[in-house]
Amino acid sequence: MRAVQVTGYHRNLQLNDVPEPKITGPLDVVVRIGGAGVCRTDLHILEGQWAEKSGVLLPYTIGHENAGWVHAIGDAVTNVAVGDKVILHPLITCGLCRACRSGDDVHCEASAFPGIDTDGGYADYLRTTARSVVRIDDGLEPADVAALADAGLTAYHAAAKAARALRPGAVCVLIGAGGLGHIGIQVLKAISAATLVVVDRNQAAVDLAVEIGADHGIVADGTQVEQVRALTGRHGAEAVIDFVGEGGATADGIEMLRRAGNYYVVGYGENLDVPTIDVISTEINFIGNLVGSYNDLQDLMELAARGKVALHTTKYPLEEFQQALDDLDRGLVRGRAILIP
Ligand SMILES: [Zn+2]
Numbered sequence: 116m117r118a119v120q121v122t123g124y125h126r127n128l129q130l131n132d133v134p135e136p137k138i139t140g141p142l143d144v145v146v147r148i149g150g151a152g153v154c155r156t157d158l159h160i161l162e163g164q165w166a167e168k169s170g171v172l173l174p175y176t177i178g179h180e181n182a183g184w185v186h187a188i189g190d191a192v193t194n195v196a197v198g199d200k201v202i203l204h205p206l207i208t209c210g211l212c213r214a215c216r217s218g219d220d221v222h223c224e225a226s227a228f229p230g231i232d233t234d235g236g237y238a239d240y241l242r243t244t245a246r247s248v249v250r251i252d253d254g255l256e257p258a259d260v261a262a263l264a265d266a267g268l269t270a271y272h273a274a275a276k277a278a279r280a281l282r283p284g285a286v287c288v289l290i291g292a293g294g295l296g297h298i299g300i301q302v303l304k305a306i307s308a309a310t311l312v313v314v315d316r317n318q319a320a321v322d323l324a325v326e327i328g329a330d331h332g333i334v335a336d337g338t339q340v341e342q343v344r345a346l347t348g349r350h351g352a353e354a355v356i357d358f359v360g361e362g363g364a365t366a367d368g369i370e371m372l373r374r375a376g377n378y379y380v381v382g383y384g385e386n387l388d389v390p391t392i393d394v395i396s397t398e399i400n401f402i403g404n405l406v407g408s409y410n411d412l413q414d415l416m417e418l419a420a421r422g423k424v425a426l427h428t429t430k431y432p433l434e435e436f437q438q439a440l441d442d443l444d445r446g447l448v449r450g451r452a453i454l455i456p
């Protein structure tokens with residue numbers, strides 16, 4: 116089969132002919148890839164940023180945002196059948212550790228990560244296990260939802276966590292209306308009655324955010340903290356979801372937070388700089404967010420099937436992987452780039 120592989124760092128990916136993955140364990144599932152999302156992480160992999168952390172042996176097949184059709188299953192697989200349309204949770208998890216037993220898949224103690232530390236989905240087929248396949252609605256196409264497996268799942272996880280603590284009419288500020296923020300707005304609109312305030316430097320992104328459901332759009336022009344305070348009777352917001360995490364976003368975000376508010380960190384880059392006396396005297400909380408669980412992905416697919424969450428995609432044939440990566444690197448991709456084998 117065809118597979119786009121990392122053969123070395125600081126060099127281009129290569130299209131190779133490799134053996135098809137076979138079922139080797141009773142819970143294995145081989146998926147025929149219908150769409151593989153092209154992600155900024157893929158660029159970072161080629162820069163060697165993940166080499167040490169993942170310990171992956173080269174060559175291997177890249178691609179961690181995958182969806183397709185079940186092609187073959189092991190003897191013990193009961194949750195999907197050959198031909199089912201599925202999206203893949205990004206991790207292959209053990210199911211036996213404490214984290215797995217709590218449904219907290221991303222903290223599995225014995226996980227593998229296709230596309231990062233084992234063969235991924237820039238290929239005709241990929242092997243995962245029964246624990247990682249989420250069946251999707253017949254009305255959805257794998258290529259349209261593949262990118263929801265990572266970026267979408269991350270946004271869902273943070274937004275759903277925030278929604279559980281937000282009462283109707285409470286104010287939730289979303290900093291950053293790019294790819295993740297875009298999904299976060301749609302998710303919160305669907306599952307929460309909070310008032311949604313979007314802050315972004317880009318006027319077009321703010322306009323789009325309001326179009327898809329934000330109650331207020333604020334262009335970050337230096338007055339954003341003051342605008343949020345004015346909107347909230349000077350109390351600040353019950354929740355801030357920070358999809359940016361750099362360039363001064365966290366200092367602004369903390370100032371937008373109400374007493375006892377929750378600050379959800381999603382984007383990252385800079386340090387949180389907050390006097391501990393402010394943390395104790397206002398009882399504000401800082402909450403980290405890492406991808407999302409299997410159940411989160413199932414919930415997100417439910418919203419996608421109902422048309423509540425949509426992602427704009429630009430599709431490329433698998434062989435045009437280099438074009439897709441170059442376009443992403445140059446900021447030329449509208450929405451998410453998807454490779455179609
Ligand atoms: Zn990704």
Ligand SMILES: [Zn+2]
Pocket residue numbers: 208209210211212213214215222223224225226
């Ligand atoms: Zn586990």
